Amino acid sequence: xxxxxxxxxxxxxxxxxxxxxxxxxxxxxxxxxxxxxxxxxxxxxxxxxxxxxxxxxxxxxxxxxxxxxxxxxxxxxxxxxxxxxxxxxxxxxxxxxxxxxxxxxxxxxxxxxxxxxxxxxxxxxxxxxxxxxxxxxxxxxxxxxxxxxxxxxxxxxxxxxxxxxxxxxxxxxxxxxxxxxxxxxxxxxxxxxxxxxxxxxxxxxxxxxxxxxxxxxxxxxxxxxxxxxxxxxxxxxxxxxxxxxxxxxxxxxxxxxxxxxxxxxxxxxxxxxxxxxxxxxxxxxxxxxxxxxxxxxxxxxxxxxxxxxxxxxxxxxxxxxxxxxxxxxxxxxxxxxxxxxxxxxxxxxxxxxxxxxxxxxxxxxxxxxxxxxxxxxxxxxxxxxxxxxxxxxxxxxxxxxxxxxxxxxxxxxxxxxxxxxxxxxxxxxxxxxxxxxxxxxxxxxxxxxxxxxxxxxxxxxxxxxxxxxxxxxxxxxx
Amino acid sequence: xxxxxxxxxxxxxxxxxxxxxxxxxxxxxxxxxxxxxxxxxxxxxxxxxxxxxxxxxxxxxxxxxxxxxxxxxxxxxxxxxxxxxxxxxxxxxxxxxxxxxxxxxxxxxxxxxxxxxxxxxxxxxxxxxxxxxxxxxxxxxxxxxxxxxxxxxxxxxxxxxxxxxxxxxxxxxxxxxxxxxxxxxxxxxxxxxxxxxxxxxxxxxxxxxxxxxxxxxxxxxxxxxxxxxxxxxxxxxxxxxxxxxxxxxxxxxxxxxxxxxxxxxxxxxxxxxxxxxxxxxxxxxxxxxxxxxxxxxxxxxxxxxxxxxxxxxxxxxxxxxxxxxxxxxxxxxxxxxxxxxxxxxxxxxxxxxxxxxxxxxxxxxxxxxxxxxxxxxxxxxxxxxxxxxxxxxxxxxxxxxxxxxxxxxxxxxxxxxxxxxxxxxxxxxxxxxxxxxxxxxxxxxxxxxxxxxxxxxxxxxxxxxxxxxxxxxxxxxx
Numbered sequence: 001x002x003x004x005x006x007x008x009x010x011x012x013x014x015x016x017x018x019x020x021x022x023x024x025x026x027x028x029x030x031x032x033x034x035x036x037x038x039x040x041x042x043x044x045x046x047x048x049x050x051x052x053x054x055x056x057x058x059x060x061x062x063x064x065x066x067x068x069x070x071x072x073x074x075x076x077x078x079x080x081x082x083x084x085x086x087x088x089x090x091x092x093x094x095x096x097x098x099x100x101x102x103x104x105x106x107x108x109x110x111x112x113x114x115x116x117x118x119x120x121x122x123x124x125x126x127x128x129x130x131x132x133x134x135x136x137x138x139x140x141x142x143x144x145x146x147x148x149x150x151x152x153x154x155x156x157x158x159x160x161x162x163x164x165x166x167x168x169x170x171x172x173x174x175x176x177x178x179x180x181x182x183x184x185x186x187x188x189x190x191x192x193x194x195x196x197x198x199x200x201x202x203x204x205x206x207x208x209x210x211x212x213x214x215x216x217x218x219x220x221x222x223x224x225x226x227x228x229x230x231x232x233x234x235x236x237x238x239x240x241x242x243x244x245x246x247x248x249x250x251x252x253x254x255x256x257x258x259x260x261x262x263x264x265x266x267x268x269x270x271x272x273x274x275x276x277x278x279x280x281x282x283x284x285x286x287x288x289x290x291x292x293x294x295x296x297x298x299x300x301x302x303x304x305x306x307x308x309x310x311x312x313x314x315x316x317x318x319x320x321x322x323x324x325x326x327x328x329x330x331x332x333x334x335x336x337x338x339x340x341x342x343x344x345x346x347x348x349x350x351x352x353x354x355x356x357x358x359x360x361x362x363x364x365x366x367x368x369x370x371x372x373x374x375x376x377x378x379x380x381x382x383x384x385x386x387x388x389x390x391x392x393x394x395x396x397x398x399x400x401x402x403x404x405x406x407x408x409x410x411x412x413x414x415x416x417x418x419x420x421x422x423x424x425x426x427x428x429x430x431x432x433x434x435x436x437x438x439x440x441x442x443x444x445x446x447x448x449x450x451x452x453x454x455x456x457x458x459x460x461x462x463x464x465x466x467x468x469x470x471x472x473x474x475x476x477x478x
Numbered sequence: 479x480x481x482x483x484x485x486x487x488x489x490x491x492x493x494x495x496x497x498x499x500x501x502x503x504x505x506x507x508x509x510x511x512x513x514x515x516x517x518x519x520x521x522x523x524x525x526x527x528x529x530x531x532x533x534x535x536x537x538x539x540x541x542x543x544x545x546x547x548x549x550x551x552x553x554x555x556x557x558x559x560x561x562x563x564x565x566x567x568x569x570x571x572x573x574x575x576x577x578x579x580x581x582x583x584x585x586x587x588x589x590x591x592x593x594x595x596x597x598x599x600x601x602x603x604x605x606x607x608x609x610x611x612x613x614x615x616x617x618x619x620x621x622x623x624x625x626x627x628x629x630x631x632x633x634x635x636x637x638x639x640x641x642x643x644x645x646x647x648x649x650x651x652x653x654x655x656x657x658x659x660x661x662x663x664x665x666x667x668x669x670x671x672x673x674x675x676x677x678x679x680x681x682x683x684x685x686x687x688x689x690x691x692x693x694x695x696x697x698x699x700x701x702x703x704x705x706x707x708x709x710x711x712x713x714x715x716x717x718x719x720x721x722x723x724x725x726x727x728x729x730x731x732x733x734x735x736x737x738x739x740x741x742x743x744x745x746x747x748x749x750x751x752x753x754x755x756x757x758x759x760x761x762x763x764x765x766x767x768x769x770x771x772x773x774x775x776x777x778x779x780x781x782x783x784x785x786x787x788x789x790x791x792x793x794x795x796x797x798x799x800x801x802x803x804x805x806x807x808x809x810x811x812x813x814x815x816x817x818x819x820x821x822x823x824x825x826x827x828x829x830x831x832x833x834x835x836x837x838x839x840x841x842x843x844x845x846x847x848x849x850x851x852x853x854x855x856x857x858x859x860x861x862x863x864x865x866x867x868x869x870x871x872x873x874x875x876x877x878x879x880x881x882x883x884x885x886x887x888x889x890x891x892x893x894x895x896x897x898x899x900x901x902x903x904x905x906x907x908x909x910x911x912x913x914x915x916x917x918x919x920x921x922x923x924x925x926x927x928x929x930x931x932x933x934x935x936x937x938x939x940x941x942x943x944x945x946x947x948x949x950x951x952x953x954x955x956x
Contacts, residue, residue, distance in 0.1 A: 012939075045874055045934050059874040317929065328939050329932045345956070350927035357931040366931055396523055396537040426907050428936040432928075433910045439928050440918025449828035450910075450917050451795065453835040453844055454807045456523050458906040461490075461806050478823070 002028065003106035004074075005342050006091055008081045008278065010034030011041065012328055013309030013335035014111035015068065020339030022072045028343075030073050031103065033093055035080035037161045038135045039065060044328055046138040047190035050145070051197045056157020057135050084108065084282045086302045107304050107342045110284070110292065111335065112275035114310035114326050118268045121182060123243025128176060128250040128265045132187050133272065136163050143170035144265065145198050173249070176265035177201060180253040182240045184211030187269030189223065189360045192232045195267075196361075203261060205235045205253070214356065215367045218387045218406040219422040223360045230361045243268075272326060274311040287313040289324035298338040298349045306342070308334035308349065317351035317438050318369050318417055319379045325354045354418075355435045357428040366431030369418025369438045371408055376417055381410040383417060386472040390464040392425035394456035401425035405468035407434070407444070414443035414476050419468070426458070433465050444473045480506065481584035482552075483820050484569055486559045486756065488512030489519065490806055491787030491813035492589035493546065498817030500550045506821075508551050509581065511571055513558035515639045516613045517543060522806055524616040525668035528623070529675045534635020535613050562586065562760045564780045585782050585820045588762070588770065589813065590753035592788035592804050596746045599660060601721025606654060606728040606743045610665050611750065614641050621648035622743065623676050651727070654743035655679060658731040660718045662689030665747030667701065667838045670710045673745075674839075681739060683713045683731070692834065693845045696865045696884040697900040701838045708839045721746075750804060752789040765791040767802035776816040776827045784820070786812035786827065795829035795916050796847050796895055797857045803832045832896075833913045835906035844909030847896025847916045849886055854895055859888040861895060864950040868942040870903035872934035879903035883946035885912070885922070892921040892954050897946070904936070911943050922951045 005021050007014040010032045018030045032039075040063040048054045058064075068075045076093075082100065083092035090102045116131035118124040128144065130137050139162050143151060151171035153164050179195050181188045184206030195202045204211070204227065210220035211227070211234070224234060239256040243266050254260045274291040285301040287293035292307040294300055296315060300307050310326035314334060334349035341347050355368040370376045376383035385408045393400035403423030409416050419434040421427050437447050447469040454461050462470070483499050485492040488510045496508045510517075518541040526532045536542075546553045554571075560578065561570035568580040594609035596602035606622065608615050617640050621629060629649035631642050657673050659666045662684030673680045682689070682705065688698035689705075689712070702712055717734040721744050732738045752769040763779040765771035770785035772778055774793060778785050788804035792812060812827035819825050833846040848854045854861035863886045871878035881901030887894050897912040899905050915925050925947040932939050940948070 042872060042874070042934070042939075044932070045872055048875060048934055053876055054874045327932070329944075330929060332939055333927070348927075351929065353929035355929045355931050357933040357936050359933060359935040364936065368929070368931075394520060394523055396520070396532045397526060398531055426904055428931055428933065429904050429907045430910070432908070432930045432941070433914050435929055435931065436911050436914035436918070436920075439924060440914070440920060442914075442918060446917060449811070449826075451808060451829065451831035451833045451846070451913050452910045453833050453846075453906055453913065454522070454805070455835040455837060455906065456520070456526055457837040458835050458842065461520075461810055463910070 003089060003104040004029035004031050005107045005109070006103060006105035007032040007109045007111060008091065009111035009113055009309065010039035010075060010077065011111070011113055011309065012331040014109060015040045015063065016332045016335030017109050017111065017308065017339035018073045019071055020336045021343050024340055024343035024345065026072065032073055032075050033079040033081050034075070034077050036134070037077055039068065039075065039077060041135055046132055046135065047187070047194045049138050050141050050191065051194035057139055057162060058157050058159065060135065081278060084278060084305070086282055086305060089304065108306065109338055110279060110300070110305065110307040110311060111309045112278055112311045114272040114274050116269065117271050117273050121240055121242060121268060121270070123245060123250065124268050126243055126245040126250040127173065127248050129243050130267050132191060132267060132269060135161070136166065139163070139167050140170045141267070143167040144173055145175050146171060147175060148172050178203065178263045179265040179267065180205060180261060180263040182266060182268045183270040185269055185271065186356070186358055189358060191267050191269065192227060193359070193361050196230060196232065202231065203233045203235060203263070205238050205240050205255070207237070207239045209237045211236070212358070212365065215365055216371045216406060216420050218404055219365050219367065219420050222404060222422045223363055223365060226361060226363050272310065274324065274326070276311055287322050287324065289313055291324040293322060294349070296348045297341050297346055298334055306338045308338055314349060314352040317353040323352060325352045327352070327356060351439070353435050353438050355431060357431060362424050363422055364424065364426070364428035365422045366428045367420040368431050368435045371406065371418040371420050373408070376408060381417060382412055383408050384411045384472070384475050386468060386475060388464065388468045388471050390462070390467040391460050392423055392427065392464065393458060394460050397456040399425055403427050403464040405464045407468045407472045409444045409472055409476065411476060414445055416442055416444055416447055421464070430463070430465055444469050444476060448473050481567060481582045482507035482509050483585045483587070484581060484583035485510040485587045485589060486569065487589035487591055487787065488517035488553060488555065489589070489591055489787065490809040492587060493518045493541065494810045494813030495587050495589065495786065495817035496551045497549050498814045499821045502818055502821035502823065504550065510551055510553045511557040511559050512553070512555050514612070515555055517546065517553065517555060519613055521611070524610055524613065525665070525672045527616050528619050528669065529672035535617055535640060536635050536637065538613065559756060562756065562783070564760055564783060567782065586784065587816055588757060588778070588783065588785040588789060589787045590756055590789045592750040592752050594747065595749050595751050599718055599720060599746060599748070601723060601728065602746050604721055604723040604728040605651065605726050607721050608745050610669060610745060610747060613639070614644065617641070617645050618648045619745070621645040622651055623653050624649060625653060626650050654741070656681065656741045657743040657745065658683060658739060658741040660744060660746045661748040663691070663747060663749065664834070664836055667836060669745050669747065670705060671837070671839050674708060674710065680709065681711045681713060681741065683716050683718050683733070685715070685717045687715045689714070690836070690843065693843055694849045694884060694898050696882055697843050697845065697898050700882060700900045701841055701843060704839060704841050750788065752802065752804070754789055765800050765802065767791055769802040771800060772827070774826045775819050775824055776812050784816045786816055792827060792830040795831040801830060803830045805830070805834060829917070831913050831916050833909060835909060840902050841900060842902065842904070842906035843900045844906045845898040846909050846913045847886070849884065849896040849898050851886070854886060859895055860890055861886050862889045862950070862953050864946060864953060866942065866946045866949050868940070868945040869938050870901055870905065870942065871936060872938050875934040877903055881905050881942040883942045885946045885950045887922045887950055887954060889954060892923055894920055894922055894925055899942070908941070908943055922947050922954060926951050
């Protein structure tokens with residue numbers, strides 16, 4: 001008899017796999033080990049919890065542990081998998097009582113996720129300094145933002161999950177007046193909005209010359225003035241050297257150029273890394289990115305061991321090669337496919353196009369595919385790009401807003417490689433047109449011909465994506 | 479030497495062709511004959527002008543006559559082309575002075591558009607009864623809605639174009655209190671919103687059992703209660719027999735079932751027909767739809783005669799066969815392509831997917847491709863459909879709204895054939911994902927794998943289109 005399907009990690013990829021598996025193969029056991037208390041939570045919602053738009057931590061749970069158990073999944077929270085023995089087909093698990101035990105598996109999914117990095121910035125262990133990854137840090141940040149006399153553990157709505165001692169300690173501290181955000185990526189921009197909602201003086205430090213590098217300059221050049229209009233002080237091209245503290249709490253941020261800013265809170269969002277330590281010395285190979293290499297079914301180099309989610313690579317829709325693009329939908333989809341495969345129906349995990357959208361106050365930003373020209377050249381393309389700004393609705397209809405679209409294509413074949421978009425009116429969702437065109441391996445000429453929706457309240461006759469395709473098409477050899 | 483490029487009709491298709499032609503071939507003349515005074519105007523904006531959201535008639539012009547002339551186009555308004563002689567390569571034109579003359583052409587584009595039909599409903603010639611097609615009727619409706627003592631011809635902003643006698647006459651009439659809309663298609667729904675903004679008692683009559691037949695029942699079943707919530711009285715499955723009048727003004731609407739409703743205005747929006755009378759006896763063939771048949775370059779069956787816009791068919795993206803789908807973007811695109819072709823670079827007019835979006839008060843509706851199962855069978859498919867309702871954003875994020883998506887696919891091949899969508903939050907633009915997938919001839923399996931945008935403020939992890947594809951995929955043989 002086959003052993004159970006064992007899943008390491010109880011978030012998007014892991015629980016999607018376990019749920020799908022159990023629906024397909026009700027007779028075989030599936031055990032999910034999660035080292036923390038939280039399971040199945042929405043990372044991407046944490047800035048909005050901090051902001052206060054999402055009231056309770058538990059609102060961010062897609063499924064409660066009870067709902068997971070109701071699906072027939074054997075969920076073990078506070079169980080850390082600390083070793084894998086592929087030859088014996090067992091994992092070694094450290095339980096909440098501190099005792100380790102071996103668990104046999106028939107198939108194994110490594111869905112250990114990623115973690116926020118803070119290196120090489122010293123001082124992130126000070127009180128008032130945070131990375132935002134997971135609900136515990138979100139709870140701590142919001143506890144700090146609350147006035148101590150208005151704070152209660154219950155106000156966070158994390159009943160039974162939240163680290164009560166930690167949030168109580170933060171809740172008792174004086175709220176900050178000035179906060180430094182280190183890193184101008186997704187988390188940095190979303191947290192700038194969140195902190196501004198608490199009326200903090202917000203400073204955003206970005207080592208590069210522009211925020212949001214994956215979205216490219218066309219997007220950054222509209223986001224940056226918008227952030228400043230909203231009161232965020234930008235420090236671009238500025239490397240943060242360290243966070244400094246007084247009596248254990250962050251009190252200042254020092255830059256490599258010697259300048260210093262007095263702050264009483266800091267959020268470091270300079271990237272995440274895949275959690276791959278567990279597979280070291282198991283024979284599970286990593287890809288060039290440092291994340292776990294997998295084939296089109298999510299299988300690692302070791303028999304019966306799969307990987308998915310933020311710890312694993314996926315095939316890129318445009319290059320066809322594996323890439324590490326840790327995002328929510330693809331984690332869910334890969335998990336779901338692996339659940340189906342393990343249950344007996346081989347199902348490809350699908351590709352990742354790197355589709356990402358972001359709210360920056362009132363601006364909507366989107367990006368997909370390969371938008372960086374150097375990256376396109378590395379992948380063997382001869383890229384050509386065009387940027388246009390066009391209206392989001394018929395010009396005479398109220399609410400029309402300038403929408404900037406940048407498209408990148410391969411000169412020789414005319415194939416669309418990627419795109420980005422920014423604007424205030426329904427800009428983000430329009431990136432799906434580009435994402436769909438990429439999956440269809442369309443040329444710019446095909447995109448020009450798309451019969452997209454037109455009605456004055458929603459779109460002009462020529463959607464901004466079509467305008468961009470027309471202009472880019474004019475640059476391509478016919 | 480070649481004769482000029484002559485264009486019949488000065489709206490979307492005609493002026494797109496003339497503009498593109500002149501940019502590509504500056505040396506050859508292009509003459510545009512338009513029988514009316516208005517040129518290059520946005521049909522789709524007229525309900526919003528009547529509503530009052532668009533202030534001036536001239537706001538609805540994409541280009542003014544001066545701008546058109548500046549492009550080097552010889553624009554002749556109030557010139558009606560009344561005959562074509564393909565053998566002589568001339569058109570016969572009736573000028574504003576009532577004199578007819580012959581104009582030679584090298585190439586000819588028939589872009590005569592369509593017209594609203596009112597048959598078989600008697601009484602549409604009464605004062606207070608309208609069809610909405612073109613800016614003159616829109617001007618008359620808004621003049622009627624205004625209080626006579628507040629009305630002035632100038633308030634319509636149609637300086638130099640508007641039929642001053644007609645609008646002055648309507649402006650002097652007492653505004654209506656109760657209006658009947660005959661027909662529950664695009665125009666009917668949009669005008670229900672427009673009339674409601676003027677606080678009229680609005681009654682909408684639809685012969686079929688549901689409004690918006692091209693969008694299908696899944697959409698209609700959400701639109702109908704929404705209209706009623708907004709105070710529109712629906713009379714579904716009700717055939718209107720005639721409009722009745724007193725002293726020349728509409729006073730009642732009579733139904734085939736014998737019921738009668740007292741009204742003091744009526745708008746008939748029961749469809750449009752292509753204007754093809756001009757090509758009768760020219761050898762230009764019509765398609766099955768009754769519109770002008772064209773090839774992939776917009777060429778008719780007669781040498782050097784092209785057709786585009788609401789008077790012509792276009793190849794349908796899904797069936798590959800010609801279809802008559804009179805919509806704005808495809809008219810513009812076909813015109814532009816023909817302009818390029820006539821200038822020497824053969825350019826396909828592209829396909830029509832029948833993409834349409836509509837605002838019904840706060841609901842956004844969209845449809846694309848083949849959504850009717852009978853129609854799909856006629857086209858040789860074995861259709862299977864699924865309808866789902868899913869959130870427009872992460873459930874915990876404010877503003878998430880139920881979004882209903884219906885997708886239709888071919889059972890044998892899994893190919894996506896069409897879809898419709900309805901919801902209050904960014905629903906319309908999402909139909910572009912389906913439109914793009916249709917152009918890419920994607921299967922449902924491919925749609926399931928699309929890497930669409932996810933961020934809590936804009937979309938849930940699984941976009942409603944993906945949810946629908948997952949459910950429909952489960953119905954298809956794997």
